[in-house]
Amino acid sequence: MSPSIVLVLIVALAVLAFQIGKARSIAVAGGPRHTRSLHSLPGHYGLLTAFWCVLPALAVFGVWVGFQDSVLTRLVLSNMPAEQQSLPADQLGLLLNDLRNVVAGNVPASMVSDPVRQAASDFLRLQHVAHLSLAGVALGIGVVALLWARRRIRPELRARNEYERMIEWALFACSAVAVLTTLGIVLSIVFEAGRFFGTVPITDFLFGTNWSPQTAIRADQVGSSGAFGAVPLFVGTLLISLVAMVVAVPLGLFSAIYLAEYAAPRLRRVVKPLLEVLAGVPTVVYGFFAVTTVGPMLRTVGEALGLSVAGESALAAGLVMGIMIIPFVSSLADDMITAVPQSLRDGAYALGATRSETVRQVVLRAALPGIVGGILLAVSRAIGETMIVVMAAGLAANLTLNPLEAVTTVTVQIVTLLVGDQEFDSPKTLAAFALGLMLFLVTLLLNVIALYVVRKYREQYE
Amino acid sequence: MTTENPVFACRDVNVHYGDKHAIKHVDIDVGRSEVLAMIGPSGCGKSTFLRCLNRMNDTIESARVTGSIMLDGQDIHDRKQDVVQLRARVGMVFQKPNPFPKSIYENVAYGPRIHGLAADRGELDEIVNTSLRRAGLWEEVKDRLNQPGTSLSGGQQQRLCIARTIAVNPDVILMDEPCSALDPIATARIEDLIDELRESYAICIVTHSMQQAARVSQRTAYFHLGDLIEVGETKKIFTNPQAKLTEDYITGRFG
Ligand SMILES: Nc1ncnc2c1ncn2[C@@H]1O[C@H](COP(=O)(O)OP(=O)(O)OP(=O)(O)O)[C@@H](O)[C@H]1O
Ligand SMILES: [Mg+2]
Numbered sequence A: 001m002s003p004s005i006v007l008v009l010i011v012a013l014a015v016l017a018f019q020i021g022k023a024r025s026i027a028v029a030g031g032p033r034h035t036r037s038l039h040s041l042p043g044h045y046g047l048l049t050a051f052w053c054v055l056p057a058l059a060v061f062g063v064w065v066g067f068q069d070s071v072l073t074r075l076v077l078s079n080m081p082a083e084q085q086s087l088p089a090d091q092l093g094l095l096l097n098d099l100r101n102v103v104a105g106n107v108p109a110s111m112v113s114d115p116v117r118q119a120a121s122d123f124l125r126l127q128h129v130a131h132l133s134l135a136g137v138a139l140g141i142g143v144v145a146l147l148w149a150r151r152r153i154r155p156e157l158r159a160r161n162e163y164e165r166m167i168e169w170a171l172f173a174c175s176a177v178a179v180l181t182t183l184g185i186v187l188s189i190v191f192e193a194g195r196f197f198g199t200v201p202i203t204d205f206l207f208g209t210n211w212s213p214q215t216a217i218r219a220d221q222v223g224s225s226g227a228f229g230a231v232p233l234f235v236g237t238l239l240i241s242l243v244a245m246v247v248a249v250p251l252g253l254f255s256a257i258y259l260a261e262y263a264a265p266r267l268r269r270v271v272k273p274l275l276e277v278l279a280g281v282p283t284v285v286y287g288f289f290a291v292t293t294v295g296p297m298l299r300t301v302g303e304a305l306g307l308s309v310a311g312e313s314a315l316a317a318g319l320v321m322g323i324m325i326i327p328f329v330s331s332l333a334d335d336m337i338t339a340v341p342q343s344l345r346d347g348a349y350a351l352g353a354t355r356s357e358t359v360r361q362v363v364l365r366a367a368l369p370g371i372v373g374g375i376l377l378a379v380s381r382a383i384g385e386t387m388i389v390v391m392a393a394g395l396a397a398n399l400t401l402n403p404l405e406a407v408t409t410v411t412v413q414i415v416t417l418l419v420g421d422q423e424f425d426s427p428k429t430l431a432a433f434a435l436g437l438m439l440f441l442v443t444l445l446l447n448v449i450a451l452y453v454v455r456k457y458r459e460q461y462e
Numbered sequence B: 001m002t003t004e005n006p007v008f009a010c011r012d013v014n015v016h017y018g019d020k021h022a023i024k025h026v027d028i029d030v031g032r033s034e035v036l037a038m039i040g041p042s043g044c045g046k047s048t049f050l051r052c053l054n055r056m057n058d059t060i061e062s063a064r065v066t067g068s069i070m071l072d073g074q075d076i077h078d079r080k081q082d083v084v085q086l087r088a089r090v091g092m093v094f095q096k097p098n099p100f101p102k103s104i105y106e107n108v109a110y111g112p113r114i115h116g117l118a119a120d121r122g123e124l125d126e127i128v129n130t131s132l133r134r135a136g137l138w139e140e141v142k143d144r145l146n147q148p149g150t151s152l153s154g155g156q157q158q159r160l161c162i163a164r165t166i167a168v169n170p171d172v173i174l175m176d177e178p179c180s181a182l183d184p185i186a187t188a189r190i191e192d193l194i195d196e197l198r199e200s201y202a203i204c205i206v207t208h209s210m211q212q213a214a215r216v217s218q219r220t221a222y223f224h225l226g227d228l229i230e231v232g233e234t235k236k237i238f239t240n241p242q243a244k245l246t247e248d249y250i251t252g253r254f255g
Helices: A003-029 A032-037 A042-078 A089-104 A114-152 A159-199 A202-207 A231-262 A265-278 A283-305 A314-339 A342-350 A355-384 A387-392 A410-418 A427-460 B046-053 B083-089 B104-114 B121-134 B154-166 B184-197 B210-216 B234-239 B244-250
Strands: B008-017 B020-030 B035-039 B063-071 B090-093 B172-176 B202-206 B219-224 B227-233
Touching (some): A159 A202, A159 A427, A265 A314, A283 A314, A355 A427, A387 A410, B046 B172, B083 B090, B154 B184, B184 B202, B202 B210
Antiparallel strands (some): B008 B020
16 A cells, blocks of 8 residues: 555545534534534534544654655665675665665666665565555544544534634645745755855855866866856856846836826737736747847847857847846836826826826836836846856856857856766865855845835835 | 906816716806815815816816816917916815925926926025925925925925925916815914915815815805806805705705
């Protein structure tokens, strides 16, 4: 009996518990006509019973499944001949790996050594027993809990309140999972970045101008020792983001102004969602567009003007990224502009201001903090954007401010550092975590500032 | 009811919001140096009518205004009439104070700036200064002209809006319930101010307070469901109204 079947049985038990609890509450009330003597509705008693029944069963299930494999492995190992038990740690690891592969069926049993084959069949046998006892224990505890919960049912039991509290706890648990996961990711990035800074000094990383992360894979190999100066990546990222913002801010802002202040309501109803659809285009499609259309086009234009444009240029990537961000800027700016109270516009009109004067000098002025916040959010999007730059910006870590040349960005380098076979503790791999940490810190900072500004602005008009 | 040499002469004014006939065949004059109060139950069209006088209804898509409204003998709906100039001549103060998100100084300077009324900074300072004085706000704000207008109290903000309006030196000031968001003391200050301003400007004020109408106005107009029921000297309207509807309203039997 596999754990998933046990899970299904637990759910079935919950349904049963609901019915039992409900029926019991009606019974203690003295029949369906007397349910008003109950503190809560019969359904609440049912839900409460189901809750109490499922909770311990699920807890047992979770703990069991979490620890089963390591316990079984240890058991099997202790049954193996002494020769294997006394292996050094790394060889033991290989052996366990074989064992796991055989158990999972990835490797036929005939391909491994005898002790391992023996251990694998032990393991499977034990696993079978473990699953059966899991079913017994979890369901048994569920039934005991069910009986206990059923006994608690009295007319004066405040099932509704207890049920409410349980809902609250369940919701809390869900958000805790989300927060803790994020925290875990951040911590692991910080930790790995710390290991990186143990081999490469942080000042070299932050201020070095040479980025070539190729390190020797074997100790006896000749070759570069790797240079981890991230300045070219930072500059490249900034350059591309700058190009993107130069495209996105005016276009996004002006289209927002047009939609919010000038367009007829009917037009607005059509165009605004259309613009927002743009935000839903997968970035890989934009990247495609950058490589096949914008890049070559820039090249042709550049040649006509006597400029040399690299095939993969910061300009191409930035332009396309800017287009990608337009809906982001315009939709936020539009929200901010429409949030400006009509009374301010009336005040300006009543003084004889024209529409563009009103928009420029009063409406935008009032919406400015919100718009700035929106733009900061867009910048953090641009900095973290990966796909377009991977496809269109290139890999060369040039330290340049010329948008016609190929540059590379933090995100692109993270991708290239981690693609392919890697040793997980070489500085090359760890460098990805350091870059990730930088990226995380910068976008976090931008988001915090932006959200603060936007919130402050919203409060002003409430 | 006609007045000699009126600032505004309105004849057969109608306003429709889509199908809704909000103002029906209204004839009314606004005299020079007079305060005309407009009273009536909620939704009777006082604001709508007031907004006809500076064509603020233009900003409402569904609104359609017909009839003739003459400002100093010039039809304000005439092709030649520029709405920007019209609004410079007919200022408006709103129910809720709505200072711009700018400094106190810039709030008052805004109108003169867009109409090019000041040749240099000195003149602009002068205009701001006198406008704030006339609005009775100067003493309170003279040391903080660079602070945002929104940092003032509600009553101060409303006087700032009045200062902003008189800074462009209009002929008429329209006020739509200018005191309804203010406490009695701030209200009294605004009422005193209206009384002083009357010497230089014609003022139309919408109010829900009968006492306020009696205190500040020379003439009062009573609106009911889009009809102008009667208009006349304030004293007469309140002591001896001609129409039954007016009497019911001011004696509190209705509305
Ligand atoms: N923008 C609009 N669109 C459609 N109808 C409107 C609009 N503004 C006002 N109305 C209608 O016109 C009528 C007159 O409204 P108006 O605001 O002029 O009344 P009022 O006398 O100022 O009322 P109050 O004393 O409550 O301010 C009302 O029935 C209102 O519903
Ligand atoms: Mg009104």
